[in-house]
Amino acid sequence: MSNFNRRQFLQAAGAATACAALPRAASANTYGRVVVVGGGFGGATVAKYLRLWGGDVQVTLVEPNPTHIACILSNLVLTSALSMSRITLGYSALQTNHGVSLMQGRAIAIDPPGKRLTVQTPTGQESLDYDHLVLAPGIDFAPAPGLWDPNLTPHAWQAGEQTTRLKNQIAAMRNGDRFVMTVPKSPYRCPPGPYERACVVADYLKAKRRTGAKVIVLDANPSIQAEPEAFGRAFSDTHRGVIQYFPNAQVQSIDSASRSIVTSAGTINNATVLNYIPNQKAGAIAALLGVNSTGFVPVNPLTYATAISTIHVIGDSCAVPASDGKAVPKSGHMANSEAKVCADAILRALNGEAADQNIATSSACYSPITARTASWLSANFIYGDIYDANGKVKGKGMHRLDIGEAPGQRVNNDSYQEMFTWADSLFADSFV
Ligand SMILES: Cc1cc2nc3c(=O)[nH]c(=O)nc-3n(C[C@H](O)[C@H](O)[C@H](O)COP(=O)(O)OP(=O)(O)OC[C@H]3O[C@@H](n4cnc5c(N)ncnc54)[C@H](O)[C@@H]3O)c2cc1C
Structure with missing residues (x-):
C-alpha cells in the first residue's frame, strides 16, 4: 500500500x-x-x-x-x-x-x-x-524561575540519564543530610509519583542508617494530589521524623549551583540534594x-x-x-x-x-511506600455527560465512574508484588 x-x-x-x-x-x-x-x-x-x-x-x-x-x-x-x-x-x-x-x-x-x-x-x-x-x-518542562541546571539538580521526571544522576546523589548522602524535592503544580505527569519518591528515598535513608537525614517535600499544590490517605499516613507514621511536608510551596526561584530554592512557603539554602521537578x-x-x-x-x-x-x-x-x-x-x-x-x-x-461513542479508558498506578510495601490507585472513565462543581451537566467528555484508592491497611507486600505483575503486563501490551 x-x-x-x-x-x-x-x-x-x-x-x-x-x-x-x-x-x-x-x-x-x-x-x-x-x-x-x-x-x-x-x-x-x-x-x-x-x-x-x-x-x-x-x-x-x-x-x-x-x-x-x-x-x-x-x-x-x-x-x-x-x-x-x-x-x-x-x-x-x-x-x-x-x-x-x-x-x-x-x-x-x-x-x-x-x-x-x-x-x-x-x-x-x-x-x-x-x-x-x-x-x-x-x-x-515550563521554564524554571532562576538558574536551574538539571545536570546539577536533576528532575528525574523523564527516566534515563537523569535517573542515574539523582541515584548517585542520593547514594552519596550522609548523616544529617537533606534531600529537598518539589511537587509541580497540577496537572503533571503521574499524580502519586512525587509522594512515592519521597517515601522510597526516606525508606532508603533509614535502611542505610543515615541518622538525622531528612526528606523535605515542597508541594506547589494546597494538598497531596493523589492517595492522600495512604501518603498522609506514610508521611506522618511510616516515615515520621524523616519526611517533612510543606503544601502551598510554589517555587519562586532556584539556584542549582548553591542548591538553594525560594518558595512561597519558605527558603532552603544549601540542600544536600535538590530534586527540582518543574511544572509541566x-x-x-x-x-x-x-x-x-x-x-x-x-x-x-x-x-x-x-x-x-x-x-x-x-x-x-x-x-x-x-x-x-x-x-x-x-x-x-x-x-x-x-x-x-x-x-x-x-x-x-x-x-x-x-x-465509536461507547468508549471507556482507565488508569492505574502502584506506589512503593517502603522496600517491601506499596499502595495503589486506579480510575475508570466512560464517555458521556460531564459535570461542573455543582453537579450540573457542562458538556460531553470523560466521566470518572469510580476510584479505587488503597486505604492505609492495603499498603502491604501483596500490593508490592502485584506492582511488578501490573507493570510487566503494561510494558508487554505497549511494546511487544
Ligand atoms: C516517577 C514516575 C513514576 C510513574 N509511575 C507510573 C505508574 O505507576 N503508572 C502509570 O501508569 N504511569 C506512571 N508514570 C507516568 C508515565 O511514565 C507517563 O504518564 C507516560 O510515560 C506517558 O506516556 P506518553 O507516551 O505520553 O509519554 P512518554 O512515555 O514520555 O513518551 C514520549 C516519547 O516521545 C518522544 N518524543 C518527544 N518529542 C519527540 C519528537 N519531537 N519527535 C519524536 N519523538 C519525540 C520521547 O523521546 C519519548 O520516548 C510515572 C512517571 C514518573 C515520572
Whole structure:
C-alpha cells in the first residue's frame, strides 16, 4: 500500500464501508498511512494496535532514542532496588511482531494542509507523508524561575540519564543530610509519583542508617494530589521524623549551583540534594496544535483529534474534557488506554466510519511506600455527560465512574508484588 494517495484511498474506503458492522480486526482491507511521533507508552501502543487491528495500514513510528526508558518503576532505580535495564524497553518487537516501521529522529515541523511531517534524523531532514498523524511526545518542562541546571539538580521526571544522576546523589548522602524535592503544580505527569519518591528515598535513608537525614517535600499544590490517605499516613507514621511536608510551596526561584530554592512557603539554602521537578506542559511538537490554560492540547476524547481532524494527540500531552475535580490523570496506563481508542477511531475514519461513542479508558498506578510495601490507585472513565462543581451537566467528555484508592491497611507486600505483575503486563501490551 506504499503509493496509495488520499484520493485513491477515499475511493477504496467507499467500498470498505460495506464492512462497517464488522469488528475492527475483521475489516481486513484498511488502507492508509499513519505516522506516530514518540515511542513512549502512548506512541508504542497506538503503533502496535493500528497494525494489529488495521490490516494493511502503514505505520511509521518516529522516535529519537534507540530504546524507551520507562518512568514507571524508575523511583526504585533511584534506590538501587531495580536496575536500569529492568525499565528499558526496546522497539524490535513492534517491528518484527507487528510490522511497524521505525524512523530514528525527532519530529520538528508539521505541514497540516500538505499532510507532511518533517523529521530531523542523524543524517539530515526527512519528510513523511501521512493520512493521520498521532503525536505522543510526553511532557516538556515550563521554564524554571532562576538558574536551574538539571545536570546539577536533576528532575528525574523523564527516566534515563537523569535517573542515574539523582541515584548517585542520593547514594552519596550522609548523616544529617537533606534531600529537598518539589511537587509541580497540577496537572503533571503521574499524580502519586512525587509522594512515592519521597517515601522510597526516606525508606532508603533509614535502611542505610543515615541518622538525622531528612526528606523535605515542597508541594506547589494546597494538598497531596493523589492517595492522600495512604501518603498522609506514610508521611506522618511510616516515615515520621524523616519526611517533612510543606503544601502551598510554589517555587519562586532556584539556584542549582548553591542548591538553594525560594518558595512561597519558605527558603532552603544549601540542600544536600535538590530534586527540582518543574511544572509541566505538552511536548513541543504537540503544543504546535495549540494549548489550553494549563499548557496541554485539547482533544476530542472519542478520537483524540485536535482542532485538525487528521492530527491526534494522546498521552501526557493531551487535555481531555472531564467532570470538575475528576480530571483524567497523566499516566502510562492512561496513555496506553487512550492509544487504543485513538487507533480504533483512526481505522474507522480510514474506512469512512464514524467514531465509536461507547468508549471507556482507565488508569492505574502502584506506589512503593517502603522496600517491601506499596499502595495503589486506579480510575475508570466512560464517555458521556460531564459535570461542573455543582453537579450540573457542562458538556460531553470523560466521566470518572469510580476510584479505587488503597486505604492505609492495603499498603502491604501483596500490593508490592502485584506492582511488578501490573507493570510487566503494561510494558508487554505497549511494546511487544
Ligand atoms: C516517577 C514516575 C513514576 C510513574 N509511575 C507510573 C505508574 O505507576 N503508572 C502509570 O501508569 N504511569 C506512571 N508514570 C507516568 C508515565 O511514565 C507517563 O504518564 C507516560 O510515560 C506517558 O506516556 P506518553 O507516551 O505520553 O509519554 P512518554 O512515555 O514520555 O513518551 C514520549 C516519547 O516521545 C518522544 N518524543 C518527544 N518529542 C519527540 C519528537 N519531537 N519527535 C519524536 N519523538 C519525540 C520521547 O523521546 C519519548 O520516548 C510515572 C512517571 C514518573 C515520572
